[in-house]
Amino acid sequence: MATQQPLAVGLIGAGRMGSFHAETLAHRLPGVRLAAVADPAPGAAERLAAPLGCATAYPDIGDLLADPQVDAVVIATPARTHADLVEAAARAGKAVYCEKPMAVGLAEADRAITAARDAGVALQVGFNRRYDPGFRAAHDKVAAGAVGTPQLLRSLTRDPKLADPARIPPWTIFLETLIHDFDTLRFLNPGAEPVEVFAMADALVRPDFKDHGLLDTAVVTIRFDNGALATAEANFQAVYGYDVRGEVFGSAGMLTMGDIRRTPLTSYGPDGITAESVRYDQDLFHDAYVAELADFTECVRTGRAPAVTGEDARAALSIALAAIQSVTTGGPARIDELKDH
Numbered sequence: 001m002a003t004q005q006p007l008a009v010g011l012i013g014a015g016r017m018g019s020f021h022a023e024t025l026a027h028r029l030p031g032v033r034l035a036a037v038a039d040p041a042p043g044a045a046e047r048l049a050a051p052l053g054c055a056t057a058y059p060d061i062g063d064l065l066a067d068p069q070v071d072a073v074v075i076a077t078p079a080r081t082h083a084d085l086v087e088a089a090a091r092a093g094k095a096v097y098c099e100k101p102m103a104v105g106l107a108e109a110d111r112a113i114t115a116a117r118d119a120g121v122a123l124q125v126g127f128n129r130r131y132d133p134g135f136r137a138a139h140d141k142v143a144a145g146a147v148g149t150p151q152l153l154r155s156l157t158r159d160p161k162l163a164d165p166a167r168i169p170p171w172t173i174f175l176e177t178l179i180h181d182f183d184t185l186r187f188l189n190p191g192a193e194p195v196e197v198f199a200m201a202d203a204l205v206r207p208d209f210k211d212h213g214l215l216d217t218a219v220v221t222i223r224f225d226n227g228a229l230a231t232a233e234a235n236f237q238a239v240y241g242y243d244v245r246g247e248v249f250g251s252a253g254m255l256t257m258g259d260i261r262r263t264p265l266t267s268y269g270p271d272g273i274t275a276e277s278v279r280y281d282q283d284l285f286h287d288a289y290v291a292e293l294a295d296f297t298e299c300v301r302t303g304r305a306p307a308v309t310g311e312d313a314r315a316a317l318s319i320a321l322a323a324i325q326s327v328t329t330g331g332p333a334r335i336d337e338l339k340d341h
Contacts, residue, residue, distance in 0.1 A: 007297050008035035010070040010094070012061055012085060014048040015039075017099060018076035020282050024293050025074065026052040032297050035071075038064035061085070065092040072122075072300045074293070075099060079176050080169070083108035086123065086310075090115040095122040095300040097293065101179045101320070102313035106338070109317055113310035124296045124306035125313040127183040131288040131295070134257035135184065135246060141255060143190045148252030150189050153230035155181035155246045158238035160279050162216060165206045170213035173201060173234055174320040178218060180244075181232035182319040183312060185222060188248050192226040193315065197322035198332040205237045220323045241277030242284050260284075 011022050014037055025034040036056035037049040045057035058064045064073070065088055072095035075085050083103035089096045096116060102125045103109035116123035129135045142150060157177055186194070201218035203210035216236040223229055245258030262276040262283070278284045292308070299306050322333040 004031065006031050006033040007301055008033055008069055008071045009297065010034075010036040010038065010064045010067065010073045011048075011076065012038050012064060012073055012089075013076035013078075013099075014041070014044040015076065018074075019048055020289060021074050021076055021293060022048055022052055022054075024290050026054065028290050029294055029297060031301070032293075035069055036064050036067055062088075065089055065094065070094060072097070072297070074296075080104055083112045086112040087115040090119040090121050090123070093119060093121065095296075097124045097126065097296040098313075099126040100183075100313065101125075101175055101317055102310060103317060104175050106314065106317065106321065109310070109314040113314065116310060122296070122299050122306050123310045124292070124299065125308050125310060126292060127180060127187075127308050127312065127316070128285050128288040128292050129180060129184050129244070129246075130187055130308055131291040132257075132285060133287075134259075135187070138246065138248060138255045138257045139187050139190060142188055142248055142250070146253065147248055147250030147255055150192070150226070150228045150248055150250045152249040153185050153188055153228060153247065154232075155184040155188070155230070156233045156244065157181055158235045158243035160238055160242045162205050162236040165209040165214050165216070166212070168214060171215070171320075171324050173215045173218050173236070174199070174220075174323045175317075177234045177236075178220060178232050178323070179316050179320050181234065182220075182222075183308075183316040184246055185230045185232060185319075186312070186315060188246060189224055189226065189228055189230070192224040192228060194222045194230075194319050194322075194335050195225050196223040196332050196334050197221070197319055197326055199323035199326040201323075201327050205235065215327075218323070218327075220319075220326075222319060241279050242281055244284060 034054045037045040038058040038061045039045040049057040073089045075098040199220040201215040203214045205216040220232040243260050248255045260277045266275045325333040
């Protein structure tokens, strides 16, 4: 019997997240190989590809998309390039895994979804919390009725450190950070969709950058069509570590998920009670990041539809855009009346 050839995946974007995905494609997934790396920054593709045993590095992304040896691509470039790259990859006949957000506007989200559909290629978006065991188990329990009717939901993201605020584009807290929480809240309230959003945001970590458009702290409330009320919150600097948690409260009970502790060890001593905390997203969600690429490559191999779709990305984006509109106007924003920003 002939041996099945490894699935050849090309990586677009050799930055922090791209580097992790490259290592996963090269070493962590049986039956998958890192076939090529592309990045327009001088030398970036070569520096990432060579140590991973990948001989093909392109400074031109178009060359990777034109490579007939590449079956699928992983897009890990800056957020505002994603939609165009999804379209280009789909037109080239490549299955696409795209880091969040898939798009930063509804029209470009629709173009990306349509391009993948018209080309008949898989399109999966990187909402990694769906692959975390705690969040996945919570979703399954809610879907099975374990908490009765969902009434209150909560999701939060607190990053460990705000580095250079000058490099953060406007509205990043909604489009790139809370986008995870918006998807998580939909995931934890299966079958329901958001109808109205109210948001407040400010620069509390670095108020000196507020005039430059920085928002580093936000709270968003969301009303769903099944009556459930949800909150999403974010802050760019939690001095104690990388803090991601979720909660579902329903008529028959409550579920909580997320643990910032690095290990289950808690120390009790003369200075009090201490536990080591996780400081990095790739530590907290290491296995989830691997699992989502494992799922994507299995979809490509088998023809199964991805579990996290372009439509899911568009729905989370709608909440983000409604939050932006709410902050801008000072009032609530309805999803069905939303216009692109």
